[in-house]
Amino acid sequence: MKSTSRYHSSMYNYILSGPELQRLFKRKTTKLFFLLIGILATFHATTHGLSLFTPQQLPHDQTADTFSNPGAQRAALNSPPQVGKVHACFGGCNPTYERALKSHEEHSERMGHPMFVLREKILSGLWSKPAYILSIILAELALPAEERLKWLLWNDADIVIMNPNIPLDVFIPPQPEFDYVNLLVTNDRNGLNNGVFLIRVNDWSVKLLSGIISYHFFRPQVELKYTEQSGMEEMIEDAYWRKSVVHVPQFWFNSYPVSVHREGKKDRRPYEYRLGGLQLHFASNRDGKRPERMNSIMDKLEADSSEFAMPLQDTWYESNITAFWNELSAKRAEKGITPPAEGAATNFFPVKNEDGSYGHVDALSEKDNSQEEMHAVTGAAGKSTSL
Structure with missing residues (x-):
């Protein structure tokens, strides 16, 4: 689903926006690693026919572990x-x-x-x-x-x-x-x-x-x-x-x-x-x-x-x-x-x-x-x- 892809793209961009992580991502190996993780997560969601949250629904304090825990995503929202x-x-x-x-x-x-x-x-x-x-x-x-x-x-x-x-x-x-x-x-x-x-x-x-x-x-x-x-x-x-x-x-x-x-x-x-x-x-x-x-x-x-x-x-x-x-x-x-x-x-x-x-x-x-x-x-x- 397109919305699933947009979701993972949004998460990837959000992680990159963190000041500390930006410095970490200057290393090419780190960039490659997280890019691979994002591709695998997107593939998993797409092949299972499941679309979860869109960029507008993501709270600003989410971390990368929300990829595997949709329940935690909802609980973190102001109004789940x-x-x-x-x-x-x-x-x-x-x-x-x-x-x-x-x-x-x-x-x-x-x-x-x-x-x-x-x-x-x-x-x-x-x-x-x-x-x-x-x-x-x-x-x-x-x-x-x-x-x-x-x-x-x-x-x-x-x-x-x-x-x-x-x-x-x-x-x-x-x-x-x-x-x-x-x-x-x-x-x-x-x-x-x-x-x-x-x-x-x-x-x-x-x-x-x-x-x-x-x-x-x-x-x-x-x-x-x-x-x-x-x-x-x-x-x-x-x-x-x-x-x-x-x-x-x-x-x-x-x-x-x-x-x-x-x-x-x-x-x-x-x-x-x-x-x-x-x-x-x-x-x-x-x-x-x-x-x-x-x-x-x-x-x-x-x-x-x-x-x-x-x-x-x-x-x-x-x-x-x-x-x-x-x-x-x-x-x-x-x-x-x-x-x-x-x-x-x-x-x-x-x-x-x-x-x-x-x-x-x-x-x-x-x-x-x-x-x-x-x-x-x-x-x-x-x-x-x-x-």
Whole structure:
């Protein structure tokens, strides 16, 4: 990734700027040694498909050991990022997707979000997606708690940043009331669309993603129409996982283009893009013109993005998001629903059914049925949703 190369170049220039090290670098052998180290580090990051921090995100007191410790980089920042961005672009990724990816790089640089990009296939079909996210979460959990990212936002390759002024932290559920929420997803008319979703970095997510990856093996009788997406949908429909999943309005971060015959209308459907929105998902390609549509909007953004790139406070985000969580909280209180008890996400016991399939026993739910959260939320969401 280009941003990885820029990062290492920036670090190299920064080291050279130190007065004491400048004297040291007068020796040709020392220069050659550190240049070789920089090349090897850049090669390692590039071949692993991983892009970490850009020059603007580096604190001024960083030292060379940050090459091998991304967690330390974040901890040294005045305001460590809580959300990382995850993407995939491999197998002859076309120029249109690369161009869209560049818009995400620019957003990442501006907002300070670490960005991870998969450049090599891990599993067949689309199964590399949950596998790669799982690998990042495991790597984050191996860091000290204070150095970890808290959330990851997955983005499919056919998504373009429309407003780079929107920080991803705005989507994090309010604390501590919704600390039990581990996954934010959106639905379209076909059900779950996981082209974009926000997942917490914790052990619950490790189990969920592991289950998704292995779902077609343990439940071969279940048809997965949309492969890993259907696998996720099947998983989160289960009572155990559903307790920690919230379906949020699609237009928050997974909006679709407004159809031609509705462009002049002021009202917007739940799935349609709203001015000031973070990004636009070109999910459909029935007519084969997705690249054309994507390039058209990117041409427009590169020519003049002022219509779309408005400050966060000038958008509808803060008021709409606040209204959504307040309404959800009120609905929960009205139904007398209490948050899952601490540790609920670890009481998971897989069992083999008589037909050979695998299910589970959720010990906590069996002891306390009030933990079963099944209710509808409307209004701010613009669409009925279940939790």
